[in-house]
Amino acid sequence: MGNVFSGIFGKLWGVNKEIRILLLGLDGAGKTTILYMLQMGEVIKTKPTIGFNVETLKYKNISINMWDLGGQTSIRPYWRCYYADTAAVIFVVDSTDKERLETARDELHTMLKEEELSDSALLVFANKQDQAGALGASEVSKALNLVALKDRSWSIVASSAIKGEGLTEGLDWLIDVIKEEQM
Ligand SMILES: Nc1nc2c(ncn2[C@@H]2O[C@H](COP(=O)(O)OP(=O)(O)OP(=O)(O)O)[C@@H](O)[C@H]2O)c(=O)[nH]1
Numbered sequence: 001m002g003n004v005f006s007g008i009f010g011k012l013w014g015v016n017k018e019i020r021i022l023l024l025g026l027d028g029a030g031k032t033t034i035l036y037m038l039q040m041g042e043v044i045k046t047k048p049t050i051g052f053n054v055e056t057l058k059y060k061n062i063s064i065n066m067w068d069l070g071g072q073t074s075i076r077p078y079w080r081c082y083y084a085d086t087a088a089v090i091f092v093v094d095s096t097d098k099e100r101l102e103t104a105r106d107e108l109h110t111m112l113k114e115e116e117l118s119d120s121a122l123l124v125f126a127n128k129q130d131q132a133g134a135l136g137a138s139e140v141s142k143a144l145n146l147v148a149l150k151d152r153s154w155s156i157v158a159s160s161a162i163k164g165e166g167l168t169e170g171l172d173w174l175i176d177v178i179k180e181e182q183m
């Protein structure tokens with residue numbers, strides 16, 4: 001019975017439902033590559049993002065407005081201009097960039113202190129798993145100190161944007177969590 005009703009409500013929730021997701025992370029992590037792999041299913045040649053890219057993805061009956069913001073140091077202060085009404089943040093990490101994991105951790109925790117993101121779910125992609133020497137998801141999780149996150153749904157998924165691996169697995173988890181929290 002419960003399943004029947006949750007199935008029906010799940011479908012109702014999806015009708016005309018629009019949500020906003022932000023793709024954040026340090027420069028070069030793979031955010032733009034992920035956005036277009038999700039949208040078009042192919043690897044595009046990217047340039048560092050100055051400003052943002054935004055695309056609407058239709059995913060499981062839901063319209064996702066996905067905002068991909070530039071991650072360079074000088075642009076990061078502008079991330080906050082995009083926080084309002086954000087259902088979730090996807091934080092992308094270059095798992096081979098060990099020297100900057102601390103910077104990634106600090107940016108992540110600073111961002112999550114913002115009131116406007118207090119209800120947003122968090123998905124971390126431990127990206128570039130196709131590269132030799134990439135840290136696994138549990139090592140990235142440790143380096144980012146994800147266990148310290150309280151009162152927030154979060155998950156970390158190993159991904160390779162150029163191979164298209166891990167992306168839909170991560171997005172599936174995120175959409176399920178958003179549905180549960182918003183129903
Ligand atoms: N090997 C490998 N390279 C990747 C992967 N994802 C992205 N890249 C490469 O990493 C570089 C940077 O990717 P972008 O998607 O432009 O990075 P970004 O996070 O959007 O960077 P900014 O726009 O500067 O914030 C590009 O050369 C991508 O092809 C991946 O999973 N594996």
Ligand SMILES: [Mg+2]
Binds near residue numbers: 031
């Ligand atoms: Mg970019």
